[in-house]
Amino acid sequence: MAGRTLYDKLWDDHVVRAEADGTALIYIDRHLVHEVTSPQAFEGLRLAGRRPWRPGAALAVPDHNVPTTARAQGIADPVSRVQVEALDANCAAFGITEFDMCDPRQGIVHVVGPEQGLTLPGMTVVCGDSHTSTHGAVGALAFGIGTSEVEHVLATQCLVLKKSRNFRVRIEGACAPGVTAKDLALALIGAIGTAGATGHTVEFAGAAVRALSVEGRMTLCNMAIEAGARAGLVAVDERTVEYLRGRPLAPAGALWERAVQAWGELHSDADAVFDREVALDAATLAPQVTWGTSPEMVVPVDGCVPDPAAEADPVRREDMRRALRYMALEPGMPIIEIRPDKVFIGSCTNSRIEDLRAAAAVVRGRRVAAGIRQALVVPGSGLVKRQAEAEGLDRVFVAAGFEWREPGCSMCLGMNPDRLAPGERCASTSNRNFEGRQGPGGRTHLVSPAMAAAAAVHGRFVDVRELG
Amino acid sequence: MEPFQTLTGLVAPLDRANVDTDAIIPKQFLKSIRRTGFGPYLFDAWRYLDHGEPGMDCAGRPRNPDFVLNQPRYRGASILLARDNFGCGSSREHAVWALTDYGFRVVIAPTFADIFYNNAFKNGLLALTLPAQTVDRLFRETQAQEGYRLTVDLRAQTAATPGGEAIAFEIDAFRRRRLLEGLDEIGLTLQHAGAIRDYERRRRAQAPWLFPDAPER
Ligand code: SF4
Numbered sequence: 129m130a131g132r133t134l135y136d137k138l139w140d141d142h143v144v145r146a147e148a149d150g151t152a153l154i155y156i157d158r159h160l161v162h163e164v165t166s167p168q169a170f171e172g173l174r175l176a177g178r179r180p181w182r183p184g185a186a187l188a189v190p191d192h193n194v195p196t197t198a199r200a201q202g203i204a205d206p207v208s209r210v211q212v213e214a215l216d217a218n219c220a221a222f223g224i225t226e227f228d229m230c231d232p233r234q235g236i237v238h239v240v241g242p243e244q245g246l247t248l249p250g251m252t253v254v255c256g257d258s259h260t261s262t263h264g265a266v267g268a269l270a271f272g273i274g275t276s277e278v279e280h281v282l283a284t285q286c287l288v289l290k291k292s293r294n295f296r297v298r299i300e301g302a303c304a305p306g307v308t309a310k311d312l313a314l315a316l317i318g319a320i321g322t323a324g325a326t327g328h329t330v331e332f333a334g335a336a337v338r339a340l341s342v343e344g345r346m347t348l349c350n351m352a353i354e355a356g357a358r359a360g361l362v363a364v365d366e367r368t369v370e371y372l373r374g375r376p377l378a379p380a381g382a383l384w385e386r387a388v389q390a391w392g393e394l395h396s397d398a399d400a401v402f403d404r405e406v407a408l409d410a411a412t413l414a415p416q417v418t419w420g421t422s423p424e425m426v427v428p429v430d431g432c433v434p435d436p437a438a439e440a441d442p443v444r445r446e447d448m449r450r451a452l453r454y455m456a457l458e459p460g461m462p463i464i465e466i467r468p469d470k471v472f473i474g475s476c477t478n479s480r481i482e483d484l485r486a487a488a489a490v491v492r493g494r495r496v497a498a499g500i501r502q503a504l505v506v507p508g509s510g511l512v513k514r515q516a517e518a519e520g521l522d523r524v525f526v527a528a529g530f531e532w533r534e535p536g537c538s539m540c541l542g543m544n545p546d547r548l549a550p551g552e553r554c555a556s557t558s559n560r561n562f563e564g565r566q567g568p569g570g571r572t573h574l575v576s577p578a579m580a581a582a583a584a585v586h587g588r589f590v591d592v593r594e595l596g
Numbered sequence: 597m598e599p600f601q602t603l604t605g606l607v608a609p610l611d612r613a614n615v616d617t618d619a620i621i622p623k624q625f626l627k628s629i630r631r632t633g634f635g636p637y638l639f640d641a642w643r644y645l646d647h648g649e650p651g652m653d654c655a656g657r658p659r660n661p662d663f664v665l666n667q668p669r670y671r672g673a674s675i676l677l678a679r680d681n682f683g684c685g686s687s688r689e690h691a692v693w694a695l696t697d698y699g700f701r702v703v704i705a706p707t708f709a710d711i712f713y714n715n716a717f718k719n720g721l722l723a724l725t726l727p728a729q730t731v732d733r734l735f736r737e738t739q740a741q742e743g744y745r746l747t748v749d750l751r752a753q754t755a756a757t758p759g760g761e762a763i764a765f766e767i768d769a770f771r772r773r774r775l776l777e778g779l780d781e782i783g784l785t786l787q788h789a790g791a792i793r794d795y796e797r798r799r800r801a802q803a804p805w806l807f808p809d810a811p812e813r
Contacts, residue, residue, distance in 0.1 A: 141799075144788065144791050144792055144795040145788055145791050147770070149768075149769050149770055151770050153785060153788060153791070153792075155792070155795055155796075155799070157806050164626050164627075164688070165687065165688065165689065167629035167630075168629065168630065168631045168689075171629070171630075171631075176782070178782070181792070182809070182810065183809075184808075184809020184810060185809060192626075193627065205627075207627040207628075207650055207651075208627055210627075210629065211627050211629055214629050248805070248806070250803065250806075251806065256687060256689075257686075257687055258685065258686050258687040258711060272687040272711055273687060273711070273714075274687055274688075274689035274692070274711060274714060274715035274718065275689040275690075275715075276689060276715065276718035276719065276781075277714070277715075277718070279782065280781060280782050280785065283782045283785075283786070284782060284785045284786060284789075284792065285792060285796075286785055286792060288770075288781060288784075288785065290768070292710075322614055322681060322684055323614070323680060323681035323684065323707060323709070326681070326707060326709060326710055327710060356681070356684065356709065356710070358710045358711060377808070379805035379808070383804060383805045384805075386804075386805070387803070387805045390802075390803060422614050422616075443611075443612075443613050443679060443680075444613070446611075446612070447612060447613055447614065450612070541618075541623050542623065543623050543624070543626065543627065550647075560616075560618070560685060560686075562616045562618045562619065562685060563618070563619060563641065564618065564619075564622055564641050565618050565623075568622070568641060568647050
């Protein structure tokens with residue numbers, strides 16, 4: 129018998145019942161809940177007179193709507209406030225633990241889970257949010273679900289699923305200094321497209337992935353959904369174990385030893401067969417910048433805005449033209465001549481402590497350029513914020529002219545007051561450059577934290593490899 | 597859930613690839629805690645020339661005459677014809693609620709994003725995949741012929757053109773049955789409550805650290 133992939137093992141471990149037609153009832157170990165995709169699910173439970181199957185398997189945290197300015201004053205927008213209050217009320221009524229808006233552990237749900245040790249290797253983890261793929265970085269099978277599935281998991285602790293196919297992305301070689309997990313993710317999406325991994329679970333492997341910190345792996349797995357994969361995975365290794373050791377909700381003592389031993393199996397067998405494989409050489413990659421309105425519209429920072437006339441496929445050509453119109457860019461323009469109006473450092477892709485350190489290292493001793501209207505740093509969680517302040521990073525940012533904010537999703541999607549005005553251009557460390565994503569009419573360029581910081585202090589995109 | 601068996605409907609062609617769920621229903625409308633009322637805001641940023649906010653009365657808002665759903669010939673469409681990777685991006689089920697609330701019961705595309713595809717079936721929206729060439733042809737025919745309708749028969753797994761040609765489509769048997777009968781999926785799963793409890797017992801013995809909330813007795 130051929131060996132099994134990591135995904136095969138995680139799947140097999142969670143099958144409650146398998147049907148003849150290939151669907152299976154899959155057990156869900158952890159359920160993360162936020163305010164936007166849960167109210168209708170709780171309402172569904174209520175209407176059907178159902179209770180959560182295992183309330184202790186869920187953790188809720190408001191993140192999308194919360195203001196990133198002084199928390200104690202509450203939420204000014206009445207519609208946002210109702211949604212956050214609905215989460216508080218539903219958690220209280222159904223017995224679900226919540227880190228509410230004023231809890232020091234509050235933050236973006238995908239930053240909070242791993243940080244607390246709530247997400248562990250070998251688990252199935254779901255959330256009504258597509259970036260749940262983030263948690264695959266610790267060797268968990270983690271994927272986003274819709275609200276009907278949120279209700280299904282609350283009521284049954286299971287989901288009815290069909291297995292996806294196995295896809296391995298091997299990234300060999302070593303990244304040049306200044307080239308980060310974000311650049312690996314963007315380069316991959318540029319290579320395979322936003323639907324490149326649809327129907328697959330992607331395992332990231334190879335020397336460049338092994339060399340990433342667990343936080344870097346989270347950035348990579350976070351963006352797996354932008355390549356169409358519902359789940360991204362990295363095998364468990366020493367770094368995973370060290371990252372989780374001592375986390376508040378991780379097991380301790382003898383249980384920890386037992387868990388670590390079990391996690392030793394969480395890698396693909398040497399003779400496992402993948403349905404698809406793609407290889408990338410990290411050594412050849414430059415920092416990446418998106419130029420269009422889909423994450424696959426990306427080029428190296430030393431490149432130029434592409435010319436739709438050179439695209440053979442008519443549907444793609446028209447999409448490129450539309451994107452260039454929306455972004456107000458001309459074909460052939462060097463990326464380093466693009467000047468952002470705003471800079472956003474944050475989101476579940478890049479708001480962890482290492483991201484903030486990388487940005488601060490570029491900013492230190494410099495000033496935000498005159499042409500930049502606003503530069504925001506939004507830590508991923510209250511604990512990240514506290515850690516950054518202990519290291520003095522907040523002072524580096526503030527001295528340079530950045531705003532230092534409270535944790536939340538913020539300008540990643542602008543459901544709270546942080547957003548782009550129509551026509552504004554943003555260097556953003558988030559994950560989606562869709563039309564209007566950061567505010568109606570806003571124009572987003574996705575980059576790494578160091579690249580965003582460099583754009584802030586130079587007033588245009590620069591190649592961080594040249595900063596020294 | 598409302599069952600889906602057969603539908604004859606007007607087809608509206610949305611000719612762009614990678615239509616994301618942010619475009620289908622922009623974020624400001626996700627603040628609603630209800631499942632209904634999203635239809636007027638479907639494709640809000642493309643459909644209207646002003647900026648939409650939740651609760652707005654859309655009757656008097658300036659419409660973008662170039663957007664397909666604003667063209668009189670597509671009024672009342674219940675079948676949306678789309679391109680590759682429809683529904684990519686955010687997991688928001690509000691995108692499906694907006695499509696069904698508007699009146700769509702079928703979306704046809706060569707490929708769909710996974711989460712959107714799942715969400716559609718949970719809400720009685722038939723996401724129908726056809727080969728890219730067939731979709732191409734349907735685009736041409738829809739644009740050429742005003743009042744172009746398809747008859748989608750889920751039991752027979754065919755989409756019949758006005759010319760009487762029946763295009764066969766593939767669909768997973770489980771999804772098909774659920775849609776045909778409008779089944780309550782949670783109720784179905786709860787019929788296996790015993791199996792779920794057995795699994796939990798087994799798993800807790802193997803990996804007790806996964807159950808800190810319900811320790812072994
Ligand atoms: S930070 Fe952005 S992508 Fe991440 S969960 Fe929040 S809104 Fe979604």
